[in-house]
Amino acid sequence: MSTPVNLEVDLGAGLILRNPVLTASGTFGYGLEFEPFVDLRRLGGIVVKGISPRPRAGNPPPRLVETPSGMLNAIGLQNVGVERFIDDKLPPLRERDATVVVNVFGQGTEDYVAVAEALDGKPGVAALELNLSCPNVAHGGFLIGKSPKAVAEVTAAVRRVSRLPLWVKLTPNVSEIVDIAAAAADAGADALSLVNTYVGMVVDVERRRPVLANLTGGLSGPAIRPMAVAAVYQVARAVKIPLIGMGGIVCVRDIVEFLLVGASAVQVGTASFNEPGIAARLVDELAAWCRDHGVDDVRELVGAIEIPR
Amino acid sequence: MPENITAQVEEQQALGGDYHLLRIAGPTIAAAARAGQFVMLGLGDPGEMLIRRPFSIARVIESAEGPVAFEILYKVVGRGTLAFSRLRPGAAMSVLGPLGRGFWLPAPEAPCRPILVAGGIGIAPFPLFVQQLGPAARHAEVIYGGRSAVDLPLAQWFEPRCGTLTLATEDGTEGLRGRITAPLEQALDRADEQEGSCVFACGPHPMLAAVARLCLERQIPCQLALEETMACGFGVCLGCVVPRRHPTDAFDRFARVCTEGPVFDAREIVL
Numbered sequence: 001m002s003t004p005v006n007l008e009v010d011l012g013a014g015l016i017l018r019n020p021v022l023t024a025s026g027t028f029g030y031g032l033e034f035e036p037f038v039d040l041r042r043l044g045g046i047v048v049k050g051i052s053p054r055p056r057a058g059n060p061p062p063r064l065v066e067t068p069s070g071m072l073n074a075i076g077l078q079n080v081g082v083e084r085f086i087d088d089k090l091p092p093l094r095e096r097d098a099t100v101v102v103n104v105f106g107q108g109t110e111d112y113v114a115v116a117e118a119l120d121g122k123p124g125v126a127a128l129e130l131n132l133s134c135p136n137v138a139h140g141g142f143l144i145g146k147s148p149k150a151v152a153e154v155t156a157a158v159r160r161v162s163r164l165p166l167w168v169k170l171t172p173n174v175s176e177i178v179d180i181a182a183a184a185a186d187a188g189a190d191a192l193s194l195v196n197t198y199v200g201m202v203v204d205v206e207r208r209r210p211v212l213a214n215l216t217g218g219l220s221g222p223a224i225r226p227m228a229v230a231a232v233y234q235v236a237r238a239v240k241i242p243l244i245g246m247g248g249i250v251c252v253r254d255i256v257e258f259l260l261v262g263a264s265a266v267q268v269g270t271a272s273f274n275e276p277g278i279a280a281r282l283v284d285e286l287a288a289w290c291r292d293h294g295v296d297d298v299r300e301l302v303g304a305i306e307i308p309r
Numbered sequence: 310m311p312e313n314i315t316a317q318v319e320e321q322q323a324l325g326g327d328y329h330l331l332r333i334a335g336p337t338i339a340a341a342a343r344a345g346q347f348v349m350l351g352l353g354d355p356g357e358m359l360i361r362r363p364f365s366i367a368r369v370i371e372s373a374e375g376p377v378a379f380e381i382l383y384k385v386v387g388r389g390t391l392a393f394s395r396l397r398p399g400a401a402m403s404v405l406g407p408l409g410r411g412f413w414l415p416a417p418e419a420p421c422r423p424i425l426v427a428g429g430i431g432i433a434p435f436p437l438f439v440q441q442l443g444p445a446a447r448h449a450e451v452i453y454g455g456r457s458a459v460d461l462p463l464a465q466w467f468e469p470r471c472g473t474l475t476l477a478t479e480d481g482t483e484g485l486r487g488r489i490t491a492p493l494e495q496a497l498d499r500a501d502e503q504e505g506s507c508v509f510a511c512g513p514h515p516m517l518a519a520v521a522r523l524c525l526e527r528q529i530p531c532q533l534a535l536e537e538t539m540a541c542g543f544g545v546c547l548g549c550v551v552p553r554r555h556p557t558d559a560f561d562r563f564a565r566v567c568t569e570g571p572v573f574d575a576r577e578i579v580l
Contacts, residue, residue: 029545036310055560064538064548066360066389071540075547080560221359250355273360273540274351275403276313 005290006297013165013190017044024269025103030089037276040098050105053114055081060213070223074214082118094124105131116162133171133196145171148183159188169193181235191242220270222248236262252285259301318400326459327385339376342366344438345572348406349542360540365433382433420505423449428512458483521575531575537566544568552579
C-alpha cells in the first residue's frame with residue numbers, strides 16, 4: 001500500500017482547502033441544487049452564484065447558446081441578494097460542512113463593501129471572491145475589472161471592512177491581465193481567480209439578428225482553455241499570491257495543466273451543467289493521476305512546468 | 310427526484326422530414342414521468358456535445374412488468390440532433406430526468422373536456438398526455454398544425470386515440486390551410502357553450518402567445534408547455550427563463566422554464 005496522496009492546498013490567509021477542485025461561480029447555483037448528484041463535502045470548495053446587495057432580475061431571454069466547444073451566456077447575475085442568501089442559503093450549506101466561497105458583485109465600490117460587510121462574521125463563509133469581471137451587465141464589475149486603478153480601489157475598500165480571505169476574479173478581456181493582477185495583489189487580495197468568460201457574439205444569419213437578447217455574452221468551456229492557461233501562466237510569473245485557474249476544465253489532465261502553469265487550485269465551471277457530479281469525480285481522478293505519476297503531494301505540481309531552453 | 314444515468318438506445322425510428330422517434334431504456338424515468346416533463350439528453354463526451362439538450366418525454370413503453378423505456382420525438386435542427394439521428398440501438402446516452410413540472414391533468418370527475426393544441430415539434434409531450442388521460446382521451450380534441458404535411462409525423466398516432474383530430478398546415482398540403490388559431494377559435498366558441506373545456510398547448514412562442522390570448526379572453530383554463538435553450542435542466546444555469554406576469558421582487562421577475570415549468574398556467578407568464 002502506498003501512502004495516500006496529499007490533496008490539501010493552501011490558498012493564503014490561513015485558508016487550507018481539502019483539495020484543489022472547486023466549482024465556479026454561476027455554474028453551481030447555491031450548491032444545494034447539486035445535492036442529488038454530489039456530496040458537497042468532497043469538493044475543495046463551492047463558489048456560489050454572484051451575490052449583489054439587492055436581488056437582481058438578470059437579462060431578458062434568450063440568455064444562452066452553445067458554440068463550438070463552448071457556451072455563450074448572458075444571464076446578467078440574476079440572484080437572490082445578500083439578505084436572502086444569508087437567511088436561506090447559508091445555513092443549510094453550513095450544516096453540510098461545505099467550504100463556501102461567496103462571489104460578490106456590485107455596480108460600484110459601495111456595493112462590494114455592502115455585501116462584504118453583510119457577510120462579515122457570518123459563520124460558514126470561507127472566503128470572498130470579488131467579481132470584477134462579469135461581461136454581461138452594463139455597469140460595475142466588468143468596467144472596474146478593466147482598470148488597474150479601479151481594481152485596486154475596490155479591493156482595498158473591501159479589504160478594510162472584511163477579515164475573510166479575499167479573492168479577486170479577473171476578466172481576460174483586457175490588454176494586460178498581468179497589470180490588473182498586480183494591482184489586485186498590491187491592494188490586499190489574498191488570491192486571484194482567473195479567468196472569467198471572454199466576450200463573444202453569435203448571429204442568427206437567417207434572421208440577421210444576434211442570438212442573445214443582450215447581443216453579446218460571455219464565452220466559457222473548452223474553447224477558452226488554452227487562453228485561460230496562458231493567462232494563468234503569465235500572471236503566475238508576475239505575482240506572488242496563490243492563483244485559482246479556470247476555463248473549460250472537463251477532465252483531470254485539464255486540471256493538471258492549470259496546476260503546472262502556476263494555479264494552486266482550479267474551478268470547474270460549464271462542465272457541471274453536462275455532468276452535475278463531475279467536480280467530485282475529478283477529485284478522485286486527480287488523486288489517481290498523482291498516484292500513477294509518483295506525485296505524493298499535489299502541491300508539487302503547482303508551477304512545475306518545465307520550459308525548454 | 311430525477312435520475313442521472315447512462316442509458317441505452319433501444320430503437321431509432323425515422324418518421325420522415327427530419328423527424329425521429331428515439332426509444333431509450335430507463336424504467337425509473339419511465340415510471341416517474343408525467344406528461345409535459347422532460348429529460349436532458351447528451352452523448353457523454355463533452356468534446357462532441359458540451360451541454361445536454363432538453364426533450365419532452367413523448368411516450369412511455371410498458372412491458373408486462375411495467376414501464377421499461379421512454380421515447381422522445383425530435384427534429385434534426387443542429388449539430389446535437391444530427392448526432393442523435395446517427396445513434397443506433399445499443400448506443401449509450403447520458404440522461405437526466407424526469408425534470409420539471411408537467412401538465413396537471415383534470416381530475417377524472419372534473420367537467421373538463423381537454424383540447425390539445427400542438428404546433429410542429431410541439432406535439433412531443435402529447436402522446437404521453439393521451440396515455441395518461443386514459444379513457445378520458447376519447448373525449449379529447451386534438452388540433453395539430455405545422456408548416457407542411459411532413460411536419461405532422463404523429464397525426465396517424467392520434468387519429469384512433471382521440472375524440473376529434475383537426476390538422477392544419479400553412480401550405481395546405483394536409484388538413485386545413487393556415488394556422489391552428491382558426492380551428493382553435495371555433496373549438497373554443499363551441500366550448501363556451503359546453504362548460505368545462507380546458508386547453509393544453511405546446512409549440513413555438515408566437516403560437517403559444519396566440520393560444521393564451523384566445524383562452525384568456527374567454528376565461529378558459531389554459532396550460533402552456535414551453536421550450537427554451539437550457540444548459541442544466543435543474544434550475545442552476547438560469548438560461549431558460551420566461552418573464553412572470555406578477556413578479557414579487559427583482560429576483561422573481563423571471564421564472565425558470567426547467568424547474569418552475571416547462572408547463573405554466575397561461576396566467577402566470579408573459580410570452
